[in-house]
Amino acid sequence: MRTANRRSGGRSAGVKTGGRAAPRQETTADRIKDYILGEGLQPGDLLPTEAELCEHLGVSRSNVREAVRQLTTLDIVEVRHGHGTFVGNMSLDALVESLVFRGVLVPGDDLRALREVIDLRLTLDLAMAERIVDAFRGTTNPELHALVKEMVAKATGGSPFPDEDRAFHTGLLARLDNSLVGQLVGAFWDVHTAVVPKLGVSVAVDLERTARAHGDMLEAAEAGDPERFRLAVTTHYEPIKRSLDERAN
Amino acid sequence: MRTANRRSGGRSAGVKTGGRAAPRQETTADRIKDYILGEGLQPGDLLPTEAELCEHLGVSRSNVREAVRQLTTLDIVEVRHGHGTFVGNMSLDALVESLVFRGVLVPGDDLRALREVIDLRLTLDLAMAERIVDAFRGTTNPELHALVKEMVAKATGGSPFPDEDRAFHTGLLARLDNSLVGQLVGAFWDVHTAVVPKLGVSVAVDLERTARAHGDMLEAAEAGDPERFRLAVTTHYEPIKRSLDERAN
Incomplete structure (x- = not known):
């Protein structure tokens, strides 16, 4: 749990968890999470395409792709091949x-x-x-x-x-x-x-x-x-x- | 939980969870997990380098890199920059x-x-x-x-x-x-x-x-x-x- 702070960022990057307040850099995954929150998207809603996310966030394609994979592992986003990328169910x-x-x-x-x-x-x-x-x-x-x-x-x-x-x-x-x-x-x-x-x-x-x-x-x-x-x-x-x-x- | 089966593979790929028995392809991440089990590695133990894993598993560098990132998200492996990749603590x-x-x-x-x-x-x-x-x-x-x-x-x-x-x-x-x-x-x-x-x-x-x-x-x-x-x-x-x-x- 020591590292929860580093990873559980989102809207307010300075949230203290686990007794540490390490300042951290906002990752592309964080920014996709912020986008989901900012747009008020809910589980099952469609996300922009990879190309659109690159442009919107001003980061490279490989950055977006890696962030999407990381968020997929956490079921925060879900990639349905041939259909697009959606907000996931945040299952366990x-x-x-x-x-x-x-x-x-x-x-x-x-x-x-x-x-x-x-x-x-x-x-x-x-x-x-x-x-x-x-x-x-x-x-x-x-x-x-x-x-x-x-x-x-x-x-x-x-x-x-x-x-x-x-x-x-x-x-x-x-x-x-x-x-x-x-x-x-x-x-x-x-x-x-x-x-x-x-x-x-x-x-x-x-x-x-x-x-x-x-x-x-x-x-x-x-x-x-x-x-x-x-x-x-x-x-x-x-x-x-x-x-x-x-x-x- | 529906997809637990797809993802929770390891030694025996046919394990039934969540009421589904979908046959699944073993991913590079699964094979790294199998490697950890096969070698009897424990949390904190050093893993082979990216190049060694590529050779050992017969997959591309980008495959290994993606698998390591996925396993990092799950705290199954931990990358310590400048020191190498280690078996993680599998924290929550x-x-x-x-x-x-x-x-x-x-x-x-x-x-x-x-x-x-x-x-x-x-x-x-x-x-x-x-x-x-x-x-x-x-x-x-x-x-x-x-x-x-x-x-x-x-x-x-x-x-x-x-x-x-x-x-x-x-x-x-x-x-x-x-x-x-x-x-x-x-x-x-x-x-x-x-x-x-x-x-x-x-x-x-x-x-x-x-x-x-x-x-x-x-x-x-x-x-x-x-x-x-x-x-x-x-x-x-x-x-x-x-x-x-x-x-x-």
Whole structure:
């Protein structure tokens, strides 16, 4: 985080973050960000062409091209080949990419990085319990029940169910009034599922138990029972936590 | 998150994330990541020169250069000018940059993005209460008390205290057995403090109250009292939350 200050510039270059106030030069990427802000553009809006940006900002083509690539990596802009360059969705993809790589890079230490990701997922799910239960109390959710049914069917047949699993968690959090929480949990889900196979951690055991725990979470939420919801969340993470414990020994 | 799959490749290109299994071409950035993994390099280790990477990977200089820039944005590699290119720390800087920009970009909607960041900080601080209190129970922490004293002194003089504030929160979380939580809270702290001045939200009011709440958090942790800790955390966020509510009206 020490370098956040250098990179997170924008409208006011002197913003202090991370305890440092390093004066910095405004980069071409900063100026494209300023342009987006100045024009009031929103995600999905079309940006000027490369040539137009060169002229507008008074910088070289290669400068603009590099800045666009950098902003693409951060999902601040999105290049759709043949269609143009657009304001991006500022998703958490960059977070996922860094964390996946870190998770794979430093596996020696008892899979610490993966443990931390799973611990954080569990923490957030438990912390959100009351709010999720409040949002679901007394509702019926056939689409989420269908996902649970599909997960249980796959688990019974010995197959994993990552797509249904992710859709279930996303669907649960979509009702919260905080979209960042849902995105963050989704990002950690992606890290978790991308790292697990690369590390050769077995999660085949207890597939069925994990699948059914989703059903318990949903029923507890619909019944308005936060305590039961938290219990189901904990059960849901038990197989992967046990698998990690076994690997550590 | 839809595109996480395309970008989060590495050792096994077929990893499924985000519910998609799009086959993808391995990019030069992926191959540099594979090189880092294959050689067992760790953060801070020196990478081969640009020329050596070109030869090793059989790609052009401009390809390598672009890939290095992309990986730099993600803090997967770090270029130290005049010294070489090193494996980076995989910090959450990219997350901060995207979120800061999003926070500034979409302020119309009752400062929703900033509200979400603050809500998430509060949620994580509360969720970690038991663990922080467990780590601090019965300890004495002169360096953290000194930070509180400095914050109160600055607040009394009408000055903000971002450096001490961040150091305090980082110090509190540094004792946890999950370094990712500390990094994430630090990242959200950076987003928060970078976005607030850009949006012109006043936080000058209640500076002193915020400063003193840090002291209450620390004393509650040392006294081993999670309930009192949670109360102090809630008090700590009240001024900024009230300021946001006033802006919304």
